[in-house]
Structure formats: structure tokens, C-alpha cells
Amino acid sequence: MPDRCSIPLCKGPVPSELGAEGLCISHFAQAIEDACAGLRRETAQTAIGPDRGRAIAEFITARGTLLARAATSSERISNDTKMRILNGLLCLMNLRENLDRRPQAPGDRRGSAPA
Ligand SMILES: [Zn+2]
Numbered sequence: 001m002p003d004r005c006s007i008p009l010c011k012g013p014v015p016s017e018l019g020a021e022g023l024c025i026s027h028f029a030q031a032i033e034d035a036c037a038g039l040r041r042e043t044a045q046t047a048i049g050p051d052r053g054r055a056i057a058e059f060i061t062a063r064g065t066l067l068a069r070a071a072t073s074s075e076r077i078s079n080d081t082k083m084r085i086l087n088g089l090l091c092l093m094n095l096r097e098n099l100d101r102r103p104q105a106p107g108d109r110r111g112s113a114p115a
Contacts, residue, residue, distance in 0.1 A: 017070040025070050026081045029088035032063050036091035043098045056099055064092045 005012040005024035012024025021028055039056055042048065048056075071077065071085045 015070045015074045017066060017073060021066075025067075025074060025077065026084050028070065029067060029081075029084040032067060032088040033091050035059075035063075036095045040095050040098050043095070043102045048102065053099060053102070057096070060092050060096050060099070064089060067092075 003014055004010075005014055005027055006022040007024075007027045010024060010027060012026060014022060014024055018025065018028050021031075023031065039059070043056065067085060067088055071082075077085070
């Protein structure tokens with residue numbers, strides 16, 4: 001398991017929660033922002049089906065949980081990284097809203113997400 005971030009030139013430590021990702025918290029949050037930007041475009045422009053909607057909802061929950069766990073268990077986090085973490089969470093929350101407001105595809109049943 002890597003203990004240093006896999007992004008070139010980044011020497012940030014990889015918290016144990018992000019061992020499988022091989023990223024420091026800052027780059028993990030950045031990757032979430034990048035992924036959310038693409039998914040937000042997808043949910044805004046396309047009438048996506050229920051399966052895709054569920055997959056995106058699961059992505060949001062999984063990434064958000066992992067980010068929150070890493071953020072609250074690491075010892076020292078710089079203010080810049082804290083901002084990045086908050087931005088990543090904000091992106092996930094906004095994407096979740098976009099997902100709930102998206103055009104309804106045939107056969108889509110809302111409200112079936114886990115409580
Ligand atoms: Zn990094």
C-alpha cells in the first residue's frame with residue numbers, strides 16, 4: 001500500500017482510508033471535483049435512466065463517506081486542504097441536487113434511494 005501520493009511531484013501522505021486510492025486527501029478531493037464536473041454535465045444534458053441514476057447516487061455516497069472519514073481521522077490538515085475537502089463535499093452535494101432535479105427518464109422511480 002503506497003504511503004505517498006501517486007500524483008507526480010506531490011509528496012503528500014496517503015491516509016490509511018485512502019490507501020486503495022493511492023492519493024493524499026487534497027488530490028482525492030480534487031479528483032472528486034473533477035468527477036463531479038463531468039457527472040453534473042451528464043445529469044444536466046441527458047435524460048439518464050434509473051440504473052445510471054442509482055450508480056451516480058452510489059458514487060456520491062461512497063466518495064463522500066470516504067472523504068469525510070479521511071478528513072476526520074487525519075492528524076494535521078492544512079487550511080488549504082481543508083478548503084479543498086469542503087469544496088469536494090460541496091461538489092458532491094450539488095451533484096446530488098442535480099441528480100434529484102434531472103429530467104425524468106421512463107421507468108425512473110424516485111425515492112428508492114437508501115435512507
Ligand atoms: Zn497528492
